[in-house]
Amino acid sequence: MQVAAILFGALFTVATATALxxxxxxxxxxxxxIRFTVGAGALSFLVLMLGLSHLVYPASFAIxxxxxxxxxxxxxxxxxxxxxxxxxxxxxxxIILFVILIAYFxxxxxxxxxxxxxxxxxxxxxxxxxxxxxxxxxxPITWNIxxxxxxxxxxxxxxAFAFGRHSAAALVHxxxxxxxxxxxxxxxxxxxMAWVGLCGAALVGLSPVVGVDAASAYNDVALGATxxxxxxxxxxxxxxxxVRLLPAIGxxxxxxxxxKYTGWVGVAYAVGFVAWKSKRVRPVAIVAxxxxxxxxxxxxxxxxxxxxxxxxxxxxxxxxxxxxVEFEDDCxxxxxxxxxxxRWQIPLAATVKGTLGGVLGPVFLLAPLGLAALRKPLGxxxxxxxxxxxxxYFSNIGARFLIPSLPFVALALAMxxxxxxxxxxxxxxxxxxxxxxxxxxxxxxxGSWRLALTPRKDAFRxxxxxxxxxxxxxxYPVCELIDRVTPPEATVLTFKGIPDAYTSRRILxxxxxxxxxxxxxxxxxxxxxxxxxNGRLSFAFPSRRLRAxxxxxxxxxxxxxxxxxxxxxxxxxxxxxEPAWRLTAQPNSWSIQDAFDNxxxxxxxxxxxxxxxxxxxxxxxxxxxxxxxxxxGATDQYGVRLSLDGQNAAGVWRRLADRPVAGEGAPYLGxxxxxxxxxxxxxxxxxxxxxxxxWAEDVRQNRDLWGFTEVGSAAGGRLYRLP
Amino acid sequence: xxxLLAAGCGSRSVWYPPPEQRASLSLPSSFPFGxxxxxxxxxxxxxxxxxxxxxxxxTWRWTHEHPALQFYLPRVPRLRFLMDLTFPDQTFAQTGPxxxxxxxxxxEFDRVRYGKPGSQEYTKETPWQxxxxxxxxxxxxxxxxxxxxxxxERLGFVLSRAGFxx
Numbered sequence: 001m002q003v004a005a006i007l008f009g010a011l012f013t014v015a016t017a018t019a020l021x022x023x024x025x026x027x028x029x030x031x032x033x034i035r036f037t038v039g040a041g042a043l044s045f046l047v048l049m050l051g052l053s054h055l056v057y058p059a060s061f062a063i064x065x066x067x068x069x070x071x072x073x074x075x076x077x078x079x080x081x082x083x084x085x086x087x088x089x090x091x092x093x094x095i096i097l098f099v100i101l102i103a104y105f106x107x108x109x110x111x112x113x114x115x116x117x118x119x120x121x122x123x124x125x126x127x128x129x130x131x132x133x134x135x136x137x138x139x140p141i142t143w144n145i146x147x148x149x150x151x152x153x154x155x156x157x158x159x160a161f162a163f164g165r166h167s168a169a170a171l172v173h174x175x176x177x178x179x180x181x182x183x184x185x186x187x188x189x190x191x192x193m194a195w196v197g198l199c200g201a202a203l204v205g206l207s208p209v210v211g212v213d214a215a216s217a218y219n220d221v222a223l224g225a226t227x228x229x230x231x232x233x234x235x236x237x238x239x240x241x242x243v244r245l246l247p248a249i250g251x252x253x254x255x256x257x258x259x260k261y262t263g264w265v266g267v268a269y270a271v272g273f274v275a276w277k278s279k280r281v282r283p284v285a286i287v288a289x290x291x292x293x294x295x296x297x298x299x300x301x302x303x304x305x306x307x308x309x310x311x312x313x314x315x316x317x318x319x320x321x322x323x324x325v326e327f328e329d330d331c332x333x334x335x336x337x338x339x340x341x342x343r344w345q346i347p348l349a350a351t352v353k354g355t356l357g358g359v360l361g362p363v364f365l366l367a368p369l370g371l372a373a374l375r376k377p378l379g380x381x382x383x384x385x386x387x388x389x390x391x392x393y394f395s396n397i398g399a400r401f402l403i404p405s406l407p408f409v410a411l412a413l414a415m416x417x418x419x420x421x422x423x424x425x426x427x428x429x430x431x432x433x434x435x436x437x438x439x440x441x442x443x444x445x446x447g448s449w450r451l452a453l454t455p456r457k458d459a460f461r462x463x464x465x466x467x468x469x470x471x472x473x474x475x476y477p478v479c480e481l482i483d484r485v486t487p488p489e490a491t492v493l494t495f496k497g498i499p500d501a502y503t504s505r506r507i508l509x510x511x512x513x514x515x516x517x518x519x520x521x522x523x524x525x526x527x528x529x530x531x532x533x534n535g536r537l538s539f540a541f542p543s544r545r546l547r548a549x550x551x552x553x554x555x556x557x558x559x560x561x562x563x564x565x566x567x568x569x570x571x572x573x574x575x576x577x578e579p580a581w582r583l584t585a586q587p588n589s590w591s592i593q594d595a596f597d598n599x600x601x602x603x604x605x606x607x608x609x610x611x612x613x614x615x616x617x618x619x620x621x622x623x624x625x626x627x628x629x630x631x632x633g634a635t636d637q638y639g640v641r642l643s644l645d646g647q648n649a650a651g652v653w654r655r656l657a658d659r660p661v662a663g664e665g666a667p668y669l670g671x672x673x674x675x676x677x678x679x680x681x682x683x684x685x686x687x688x689x690x691x692x693x694x695w696a697e698d699v700r701q702n703r704d705l706w707g708f709t710e711v712g713s714a715a716g717g718r719l720y721r722l723p
Numbered sequence: 724x725x726x727l728l729a730a731g732c733g734s735r736s737v738w739y740p741p742p743e744q745r746a747s748l749s750l751p752s753s754f755p756f757g758x759x760x761x762x763x764x765x766x767x768x769x770x771x772x773x774x775x776x777x778x779x780x781x782t783w784r785w786t787h788e789h790p791a792l793q794f795y796l797p798r799v800p801r802l803r804f805l806m807d808l809t810f811p812d813q814t815f816a817q818t819g820p821x822x823x824x825x826x827x828x829x830x831e832f833d834r835v836r837y838g839k840p841g842s843q844e845y846t847k848e849t850p851w852q853x854x855x856x857x858x859x860x861x862x863x864x865x866x867x868x869x870x871x872x873x874x875x876e877r878l879g880f881v882l883s884r885a886g887f888x889x
Contacts, residue, residue, distance in 0.1 A: 573752075574752070577741035577744065578741070579740055579741065580740075581740060581741050582739070582740065583739045583740070583741065584737060584738045584739065589737045589739070590737070592739055593739050593740075593741065593742040594742075596741045596742065597741075597742045597743070597744060597745050598744040598745045598746075598747055599745035599748075600748055619738070663761070663763050663764065664761045664763055664782070664884070665761075666757055666758065666759035666760070666761070666886060667759060667888045667889075668748040668749070669748065669758060669797060669799050669802075669887075669888070669889055670748050670799060670889070671748065671889065672889065674745075674748055702801075702889075704800050704801070705800055705801065705889055
């Protein structure tokens with residue numbers, strides 16, 4: 001029954017998308033992969049609209065799907081038979097190729113229909129999808145940066161998930177690979193190079209990272225397929241100039257962005273191509289308008305909900321309380337190089353070694369041979385598309401980020417290889433041998449993302465799915481524990497990504513939002529003493545009557561400035577904070593109140609590395625007499641350089657002290673308990689600790705000081721309830 | 724779209740009033756001393772009952788033969804006594820290994836043998852039967868050997884900070 005639901009969820013989604021694509025394209029394009037992908041864009045948009053209208057119910061999806069399929073008359077389906085005929089004639093080479101492809105797609109199918117265990121699929125791709133279904137729509141989510149990415153494919157997952165849950169979503173993603181490979185075959189046939197198309201399709205379809213990605217609830221293959229469909233459709237439009245193709249081109253271009261931000265290049269490519277070929281405004285306007293239709297909701301949603309249309313990126317230009325510049329800079333820095341020391345290591349790492357999160361397969365080391373295709377116009381078009389869709393690659397050099405440009409490179413390589421009889425088939429057979437899961441397992445290090453052969457009993461639920469999940473998802477038992485021992489509205493803070501697609505509770509992963517990072521730092525400083533507010537920076541000056549003070553940071557460096565409490569004194573007595581005071585900071589003014597709440601566990605943090613221009617300012621609203629300002633904070637801010645200015649009654653700013661005197665305060669008693677209460681105040685009900693974490697032992701030994709109650713343990717982790 | 728993009732691109736300062744004030748974790752400022760002292764604290768003398776040099780040298784202070792400190796301890800679930808101390812090479816060369824007797828409220832709490840010079844951290848759980856809650860508690864730190872210093876004084880060890888932590 002579960003398998004039937006999974007298959008129904010996936011097939012109903014694919015059928016609805018194909019029906020919508022067929023309605024949009026009519027007879028202008030008969031290629032079903034293009035119809036499916038265009039329709040996927042349309043369906044994704046419609047599901048998003050239903051989500052924003054809080055109408056996410058299986059019934060609303062059923063009505064939408066049935067309406068689309070009914071409106072699409074069956075005669076259009078017969079075109080599929082024609083496209084099969086176009087791909088190639090029966091020959092030994094073709095049969096070998098088809099057998100290989102069928103074998104690979106069978107193992108992909110088993111993997112996709114099995115319980116979802118991919119790292120991102122089992123966490124945010126389907127975690128958010130499941131949340132949208134539970135909540136019957138999209139709501140502002142500020143505790144998880146992934147909710148701010150465009151989620152075009154997740155909208156399709158949501159449609160499928162409503163009927164078949166996790167595996168139905170993974171199967172929908174696999175449908176994009178089927179469509180991609182099929183369309184590459186059609187493309188070859190259309191250009192009188194059926195064999196090139198088939199070989200190129202096999203090179204892509206057998207690639208290990210493509211296979212494991214497609215068989216998981218990810219989105220890279222969907223983006224790759226969308227890019228290639230766009231390329232193909234633009235070619236068809238250039239030949240036929242059918243106006244009806246223009247909206248579909250716009251939808252595909254916009255859908256690329258909706259699938260993944262990096263798909264923005266598709267919009268530029270489509271608009272540029274149509275402008276270049278037509279040299280008229282109207283076709284360009286149609287394409288741009290439909291692309292905008294699919295792009296805009298994601299930007300507007302982010303603008304309204306997290307104050308940054310391109311969240312979680314570009315936070316320097318769109319400052320917001322939800323993602324810090326510091327975090328963004330760290331991520332960008334890591335994803336530009338991973339653990340590599342030189343970009344020259346990328347080819348080997350991405351094709352053979354698997355140190356970039358998967359492998360394309362050793363045969364792609366031959367990709368430079370594809371440059372021979374530049375001799376022909378088609379080859380030049382392929383390489384141009386490869387460059388366009390690979391333009392973002394160096395911002396994240398993960399192997400799967402090459403997938404959007406891979407079809408073009410593969411076809412160019414196939415064009416080069418087919419110039420020698422038998423060579424292309426030999427290379428494809430070699431590729432098939434090297435990419436078989438058992439071979440890949442020998443090639444790549446443990447932990448590299450790859451496909452494992454899925455037992456049929458697990459795929460078809462002939463065995464308890466929990467057993468499979470526990471085998472392949474180490475932290476799955478933690479999700480079971482959380483659902484068992486916490487109330488439905490519980491919020492859990494964790495320092496490890498757990499497969500939250502398998503729990504209905506709100507899981508806060510420490511780094512997944514600025515607020516989570518603050519809560520995590522509050523907890524960590526109490527548990528480990530790292531960043532504890534024992535430092536005292538004291539500015540003493542002759543007593544002055546002042547309207548405002550400003551602490552300025554003047555250095556440039558890699559430290560981040562923070563203040564746990566800023567206290568102002570007059571004649572040895574602290575000035576009580578008054579409602580008339582006005583506080584601000586630059587940057588990150590949103591959290592400045594945390595430096596004035598009398599709690600040493602909370603803090604203001606610049607949240608970006610230090611540079612001149614940073615300041616914290618207090619305006620008293622009237623003139624106050626003062627002679628000392630003390631900053632309480634962490635002692636590890638070695639590069640920070642501070643001075644103090646004051647504004648007199650006439651509004652004139654003057655330097656009060658060039659530098660503070662550093663000292664040390666007593667460690668606070670009750671700090672752990674205060675930290676626990678602050679976390680609770682910030683909406684956290686439970687915390688999950690694992691033995692390899694630096695704070696785990698402190699929590700275990702000092703539960704009484706924290707006020708924590710251990711409510712269970714799983715996979716080595718202990719779950720504590722906050723006081 | 725341009726309007727959307729133009730909405731960002733700014734460093735905006737927003738003003739906020741002081742928030743609701745949390746209960747203080749510090750002792751009231753009317754207390755002359757607390758539960759922990761750092762020798763860089765201008766108020767360090769308030770903790771010292773005797774047996775120290777009159778002045779700190781930045782963040783540390785020499786002890787003599789019978790250093791003693793006083794702390795005010797609020798009622799909290801559990802406490803540890805903690806101190807950071809140093810046996811400098813030049814005095815250790817004269818004293819050799821030093822045994823330190825720690826007395827809390829007049830009762831011998833611990834004896835620790837320091838067999839090599841350098842910085843040390845001492846920390847030990849201090850059950851409440853040794854302590855008085857919401858009251859002044861004394862801690863004496865008696866080294867069994869001291870070295871001769873300038874002006875005829877006897878030098879024990881160097882203390883950076885001491886007191887009670889959770």
